[in-house]
Amino acid sequence: MSKSDVTLLAIANAAGVSQMTVSRALSNKPGVSRAKREEILRIAAEQGYVVNRTQQKSSSRRSHVIGLVTAELHNPFVSELVAGVGRAARTAGYELLVYSLVEPDQPPLPRVIKLMQQVIDGIIALLPYEHSYLEVLADARVPIITVDQYGRFVRFPSIAADSYAGACMAVRHLLGLGHKRIAFLTGDERLASAQDRHRAYLDTLTQAGIAIDPELVLAGNYSLSRGQSVVKSLLALKDRPTAVFAANDMSAIGVLAGLKEAGLRVPEEMSVIGFDDIPGAAQCHPALTTIRQPIQQMGRSAVNTLLALIAGLEAASPQIVLPTELVVRASTGVPRGG
Amino acid sequence: MSKSDVTLLAIANAAGVSQMTVSRALSNKPGVSRAKREEILRIAAEQGYVVNRTQQKSSSRRSHVIGLVTAELHNPFVSELVAGVGRAARTAGYELLVYSLVEPDQPPLPRVIKLMQQVIDGIIALLPYEHSYLEVLADARVPIITVDQYGRFVRFPSIAADSYAGACMAVRHLLGLGHKRIAFLTGDERLASAQDRHRAYLDTLTQAGIAIDPELVLAGNYSLSRGQSVVKSLLALKDRPTAVFAANDMSAIGVLAGLKEAGLRVPEEMSVIGFDDIPGAAQCHPALTTIRQPIQQMGRSAVNTLLALIAGLEAASPQIVLPTELVVRASTGVPRGG
DNA sequence: ATGAAAGCGCTAACAC
């Protein structure tokens, strides 16, 4: 007889009480005497009882399972965040299930959306490019939190690092080193984070009295390969920049690769700064100067906010913005003749 | 009234039949007249009915949902495989749920294991380093398939590409180009795939009459960073190799990066060949020659085999091995003075 | 070919 047969009733019999008393004891609900409660907990532990979340959900509308949806499984930022969310969820007594959107810009099938409702209590959506399915879920009263946002679309509470402030720091760091011609490699501009970083770049330069040169703004998409391929356009400019601010670490690492390919030394001939501080940032050569997002903390915030929503509370603030931090490593330095 | 309220009973009422008839019609079971069946299907489609998988499971022991467990979310091979499995599952009328092992070498909590049993009909485990939890699941009669294997542990049916044959091809390709000193960067030797590739390297060289030089065998772990860092040991050898066979593409790309850093040209001064043919292999510089694993097909095989197991059939063959293919790109060439 | 009844494991609601 495998453990999977341990049911509420089994424990009730073993303890000589009713099923309901066991349920109450196990869910920490009032209405059970201390003595009985302890006895029940002991027996349950002994027998290795674990609640059946799906039955729990079908009778109480709560499964204590949350879902995380993402289209970018292969993305270091995402996988870090998944880890953070997983830990936070578990700490709060929740399990985490991941729904992978196989087709990035395609909404999941109705079948899958339904499955989400049937299994989970709430959803954390990462980098929600396509979000029509979120509307469907919201209509079905599934609490939703997004990490980053699709444009300025604010129907759902979101968690994000302070992209604007972080990007300002990045640009100021380069300015402080003496750079005047600073290129910017954009992120995927459908996302709020990318828009914020872009705006911060423009604003900070302007505030520093430096005219914006549109040639120095290159269209990226947060990907390594784009970062790498964009380098030649950069080097083809008659008046080359002395530094590049890439909207995220992946594309910054791509830029590093492209520069290496072109034979330029970093930071002597070109400074590079990224954004995110993914694990790979510290390991590449030269180690990447970047803006750190508090990824673990973002995971925790996402979970806590979601749980509050599930509990029926309004999100304290619809948009939670977490501070970022400049991490200076080896990829930035004073410009030549600076 | 949201769609989520569409239940069997609702359709039964709308169709003027019993719940049971609707159930039968919708699950393609016999016992319903053609006319009624069609009528029911029409109404169900109209109302947007979707079965509640968890209820389905609690009464029939089948949810038509399968799970995929992996510790390496951030791994291009894994994410490709997840996509392939997702597509195949959906085609077969199953949904896919992903369980991410947050701590790579740590088994999931009993709570999570229990959740798996409660939600899914079977599990596909990717790169199962730690597999004690699989035993628990198997004891609970959850069908399991692994992709790749932990060592020579064959309790579970597995799907894998033919690592041995593929690695032989890789080495022969280099031999054919005229290389005599060929280094090997191992994979994570806990996995069967890594062991097979290693063995193939040794065997193929021996068969070609080339003595094995232990100095040319470098300990890797399938990671990019290890590939990169290992290059300096390679270049420090008094009698340098002219080619490197890396046990997978990620580490091969790392080797490429390390060589670029060291200023060596590929393939003029060093040939590099990988294994997997992940999407990144074609995009790096120079484009990587590699052994292609049929990742999509592996996903399909894994799903089909798992479904057979779920249906109560024995796996046709406990170990399914799929053929590999040499993909020649730009990272291999004749050795200098070859 | 169709339906009625029972049960899966759990909890909300209402007893006592």
Added chain:
DNA sequence: GTGTTAGCGCTTTCAT
């Protein structure tokens, strides 16, 4: 503080 009842949505089993 504790137990009983009913019900979630589905499928099994047994009638008809």
